Amino acid sequence: MLYIVIGAYGSGKSEYSINIARTLKEEGRDVVLADMDVVNPYFRSRDVREEYAKLGIEVVAPEGQFMHADLPMLSPRIQGAIDDHSKTVILDVGGDPAGCRTLGRFTDSIRAREHQMHFVVNTRRPFTGNMPDIIVMKDQLEFSSKQKITHIVCNTNLMQYTDAQVVEEGIEILKEVQQHTQLPFEHYLVLDEYANIVPDGLGGKKRMVLRYNLKKPWERLQAKGIC
Numbered sequence: 001m002l003y004i005v006i007g008a009y010g011s012g013k014s015e016y017s018i019n020i021a022r023t024l025k026e027e028g029r030d031v032v033l034a035d036m037d038v039v040n041p042y043f044r045s046r047d048v049r050e051e052y053a054k055l056g057i058e059v060v061a062p063e064g065q066f067m068h069a070d071l072p073m074l075s076p077r078i079q080g081a082i083d084d085h086s087k088t089v090i091l092d093v094g095g096d097p098a099g100c101r102t103l104g105r106f107t108d109s110i111r112a113r114e115h116q117m118h119f120v121v122n123t124r125r126p127f128t129g130n131m132p133d134i135i136v137m138k139d140q141l142e143f144s145s146k147q148k149i150t151h152i153v154c155n156t157n158l159m160q161y162t163d164a165q166v167v168e169e170g171i172e173i174l175k176e177v178q179q180h181t182q183l184p185f186e187h188y189l190v191l192d193e194y195a196n197i198v199p200d201g202l203g204g205k206k207r208m209v210l211r212y213n214l215k216k217p218w219e220r221l222q223a224k225g226i227c
Helices: 013-026 045-055 071-083 097-111 131-145 164-181 217-223
Strands: 002-007 031-036 058-060 088-093 115-121 151-154 185-191 206-210
Touching: 002 013, 002 097, 002 131, 013 031, 013 045, 013 088, 013 115, 013 185, 013 206, 031 071, 045 058, 058 071, 071 088, 071 097, 088 097, 097 131, 115 131, 115 164, 131 164, 151 164, 164 185
Parallel strands: 002 088, 002 115, 031 058, 031 088, 115 151, 151 185, 185 206
Antiparallel strands: none
8 A cells, every 4th residue: 555645744644654654564464654745844754764763664755865855866765665565655755735746746656556645734834724624625736746636634723722623613614515525535634742632532533642753943953952
């Protein structure tokens, strides 16, 4: 199976990609996580490369002095992962229509295998705060990527200000999107540190609890005792 994860800037799609990669590995699958995010310089799947290598998860991303480089140098490795149907592949794709254009070069290979495209939405972020705006974003992402979204995932949150009401309001907006598009909408995401205040079953949907992996730059410095 191939999973393509897309979403607007700040949607939380990279965190989601990283977490499903770990979950699929724990299920016994041979997992490759490809960082195709050429938009966000701070929250990228490549930041968990060393940790995930220890778990047996291959992270395809620039290395060493090229760690913050963008996609062209990675195309052959991404192409190889997509073409290897024995592997479960997660593509963490750029967070705007420009970033999604990178998928276009892999269109034939993607269509040649079973795949899903998950649209991660935080309704508390710009340009995805209501049903009409989300539909516009969906159409733009599909046009740019040359792929069709197959699933909607709710990641409505306000970080430390997140509570059940915030999440439930996002779920209700995405129910409108679901009704308009007829796309499956089954899950909402909650970081593990907020799981005690955001219960399962809100709006009749299933909660998926995420481990917090991608630290902000200043959080990474604090963890190292630098500030």
